Amino acid sequence: MSKVNRYILLNFLTTFASLFSTLFLIMSIVFFIQIARVTSYIEITFFELIKLYLFMLPRVLLFVVPIAFFVALTMSFFRLSKENESIVIFTLGLSPTHISRFFLALSALLSALLLVVAIVLIPKAAQLNTNFIDYKKTIAKLNLKGGEFGQKFSDWMVYINGEISDKNGTTYKDITMYNSNTNRLILANTAKISNENGVIELALNDGKFYDLKDNVYHKGSFSSMKIRTEQEGTISQTNGILAYWQEAKTNQKRKKDLSTYALVALFPLASTLFAFSFGIVTYRYDKGIVYVGTFGVLFGYFSLIMLLGAKPTIAIPAVFLAFFGVSALYFKTKILNKY
Incomplete structure (x- = not known):
């Protein structure tokens, strides 16, 4: 890795760390609120609360990491452009194509890891979470408290x-x-x-x-x-990963889950070139559309996931290829033809 690549990567990781920690905290609070609902009908200890949170951790990471990656990549390059460092980097002979290939490789690796989380870890964690709650119901004492209504x-x-x-x-x-x-x-x-x-x-x-x-x-x-x-005394059977996703043939919720998880995992790769296109500007003459563009890509991508989620065989290749193709065309038009 060259010194310039190392410098750019360090700037990106600094921004990514701050964004990731903020989003991770917010998402964790949301999931803790969901976990708190369980305590309305079963008693759990503090360590069991942590266990339930760990079961939901793969889902938290799946949604936080891609968004933080895209926003951090966009903002880190926009900051370099604002301080005229991107112009210096290009003057030294490091082309946008070289930088984009480096981060495309990084985003491809990240998307591959996220696909493992989406396809393997989330189903396992979901089944363990269901089994744990079923087990607690069979041994639970009703969680009644004095002075509370409802x-x-x-x-x-x-x-x-x-x-x-x-x-x-x-x-x-x-x-x-x-x-x-x-x-x-x-x-x-x-x-x-x-x-x-x-x-x-x-x-x-x-x-x-x-x-x-x-x-x-x-x-x-x-x-x-x-x-x-x-109480219901049966504990749900734990099926294999393949059996879990085969339910997508008939189960509408499983179809939407498959589309959502797979496309969210592929989002870093699909959005990398958009991040370069929004982040690299000649700041003195062109302030760019970094904020509008970032929000637009996020809104458009996740809106299509919701609209087409019921048809995973269509949604996954169509949404990913469409965004990756448009980002490549926009990158070529806005960046490669200019720098």
């Missing part, structure tokens, strides 16, 4: 005024339960939850119930009452 136990809406925890477990106090299907209201002084072989049992003590039938209220009392709900 909690459910099977078909029952539940409100708990307070709770006491000791070595014998958690005892809930002043429980109110309502079932809209049967129009039954239950009030109890205390309750406990247990899980036996995947069957969750709510044991209520010292309470009253009210039924509304034919506009007539029926009232009763009890010293103890047990309400059971059976």
